Amino acid sequence: MPKWAAVILAAGKGTRMKSKLPKVMHHLAGKPMIAHVLDLVTQNRIERSLVVLGHGREQIEEFLVGRTEIVIQEEQLGTGHAVMQALPYLDGVDNIVVLSGDQPLIRTETLAELIRIHNDSKGAATVLTARFENPFGYGRIVKDGTKFIKIVEEKDATLEERAIHEINTGTYCFNVAKLRKALKEITPQNAQGEYYLTEVFDRFTSQGEEIATYCTKDVNEALGINSRVQLAEAEHVLRERILKYWMDEGVTIIDPSSTFIDCEVELSRDVIIEPFTTLKGKTQVAEDAILGPQSTLEDCTCGTGCHVAHSVAKEAQIGPHCNIGPFAYLRPGTVLAEGVKIGDFVEIKNSKIGQGSKVPHLSYVGDSQVGQAVNIGAGTITCNYDGVKKHKTIIGDNVFIGSNTNLVAPVEVGDGAITGAGSTITKDVPAYALAVERSTQKLKENWVRNKK
Numbered sequence: 200m201p202k203w204a205a206v207i208l209a210a211g212k213g214t215r216m217k218s219k220l221p222k223v224m225h226h227l228a229g230k231p232m233i234a235h236v237l238d239l240v241t242q243n244r245i246e247r248s249l250v251v252l253g254h255g256r257e258q259i260e261e262f263l264v265g266r267t268e269i270v271i272q273e274e275q276l277g278t279g280h281a282v283m284q285a286l287p288y289l290d291g292v293d294n295i296v297v298l299s300g301d302q303p304l305i306r307t308e309t310l311a312e313l314i315r316i317h318n319d320s321k322g323a324a325t326v327l328t329a330r331f332e333n334p335f336g337y338g339r340i341v342k343d344g345t346k347f348i349k350i351v352e353e354k355d356a357t358l359e360e361r362a363i364h365e366i367n368t369g370t371y372c373f374n375v376a377k378l379r380k381a382l383k384e385i386t387p388q389n390a391q392g393e394y395y396l397t398e399v400f401d402r403f404t405s406q407g408e409e410i411a412t413y414c415t416k417d418v419n420e421a422l423g424i425n426s427r428v429q430l431a432e433a434e435h436v437l438r439e440r441i442l443k444y445w446m447d448e449g450v451t452i453i454d455p456s457s458t459f460i461d462c463e464v465e466l467s468r469d470v471i472i473e474p475f476t477t478l479k480g481k482t483q484v485a486e487d488a489i490l491g492p493q494s495t496l497e498d499c500t501c502g503t504g505c506h507v508a509h510s511v512a513k514e515a516q517i518g519p520h521c522n523i524g525p526f527a528y529l530r531p532g533t534v535l536a537e538g539v540k541i542g543d544f545v546e547i548k549n550s551k552i553g554q555g556s557k558v559p560h561l562s563y564v565g566d567s568q569v570g571q572a573v574n575i576g577a578g579t580i581t582c583n584y585d586g587v588k589k590h591k592t593i594i595g596d597n598v599f600i601g602s603n604t605n606l607v608a609p610v611e612v613g614d615g616a617i618t619g620a621g622s623t624i625t626k627d628v629p630a631y632a633l634a635v636e637r638s639t640q641k642l643k644e645n646w647v648r649n650k651k
């Protein structure tokens with residue numbers, strides 16, 4: 200079996216992004232561009248990958264450590280020069296795939312096909328091409344009939360060559376031994392004064408080496424990202440792919456044009472996603488859940504049949520058959536057991552809420568542990584913060600917290616206890632007790648009539 204590795208070029212500046220963030224660290228469908236390219240490599244079971252870094256390398260390195268090997272290109276002297284930097288690390292490798300860090304839309308099956316063609320042809324190189332309506336800016340594939348002749352860059356091309364629609368995507372397979380030899384011979388004598396990787400093809404053809412090409416059926420795969428406009432275009436393409444994938448897997452998406460699902464989200468059959476809903480990060484959703492309309496969930500788990508409407512949740516675990524919203528805010532550390540109801544204008548943070556309990560309206564529950572079948576009345580606040588430290592509120596099973604209760608933590612309310620509406624609870628309430636903390640109501644008979 201020939202040994203393969205991937206070399207990913209990512210040393211360029213990305214000037215047109217006008218960003219302090221290196222280009223390949225910009226996110227697409229929830230993760231950096233470069234991560235999509237690395238996934239493409241691992242999905243094709245290529246064990247080794249080397250990323251060539253230069254501009255903004257510190258910011259990228261931090262993300263890449265442990266995920267790939269890093270090669271530094273001190274000066275960006277062109278794509279050919281970038282690949283040269285990786286050569287010393289390729290001993291024992293028979294073939295490489297060269298990819299660009301700013302081309303994150305190539306599909307697993309497309310790269311697999313390119314590799315298959317390369318393995319079968321046993322040639323020096325195999326080029327992934329695409330046919331563009333408007334090929335401006337790209338290297339053109341010059342052929343004589345079907346025979347590959349060379350790749351010519353836009354800036355070096357004749358008028359006739361510029362009229363060619365088949366372009367170089369910048370993704371290739373190379374035989375490493377043949378590439379080493381050809382790279383020794385390239386020079387920066389061209390319009391941009393760079394060492395072009397594409398010049399190795401001139402060496403190959405002059406030495407009678409075989410070059411194969413494979414044209415992608417989906418032109419979107421060749422999309423390179425150089426600007427924010429292209430970033431948005433790529434985002435759109437990826438999102439559409441993700442939505443189609445989940446619909447094919449049995450998820451109902453009422454309005455794909457207003458639904459945004461990150462690439463690492465996992466959905467189950469018969470989930471329904473209502474309009475204007477965003478699922479981010481590693482959110483996982485079980486069967487029959489209904490998410491939306493107008494909800495954003497990030498890194499959440501959603502149990503079977505739960506319903507989240509008009510709400511925002513982050514790092515929350517929502518149990519089966521929970522009913523969330525409208526207008527709830529579930530913050531990190533929220534853990535809801537089965538059948539919990541969190542209603543309108545309720546915020547939950549770092550709290551566990553037991554089976555069947557309800558927080559139906561206008562409450563803040565933070566740093567709390569709430570038992571089963573508890574009812575928390577409207578306007579209840581856990582006063583968890585004394586200005587310095589956070590404190591815990593513990594509420595047992597079957598507790599009834601009256602409306603507008605302030606629970607001043609640390610405080611504990613025992614099983615089956617009741618707090619009277621409007622009470623500020625500062626001391627623990629024993630099980631089955633009633634705690635009332637408010638002044639006695641005064642009554643002045645006929646006071647209104649007498650005043651007139």
Ligand code: UD1
Pocket residue numbers: 208209210211212251272274275276277278279280281299300301336337338339350351352366367368369394395396397423
């Ligand atoms: C390159 C190809 C062109 C192809 C196009 C596809 C060459 C000479 N031309 O042109 O035929 O149509 O890609 O998008 O290869 N990079 C480095 N170090 C460098 C220069 C570039 O790592 O010194 C990296 C960039 O970060 C980028 C990739 O290589 O990820 C491609 O470089 P770029 O400058 O965008 O090449 P193009 O001019 O687009």
Ligand code: MG
Pocket residue numbers: 423425
């Ligand atoms: Mg480019």
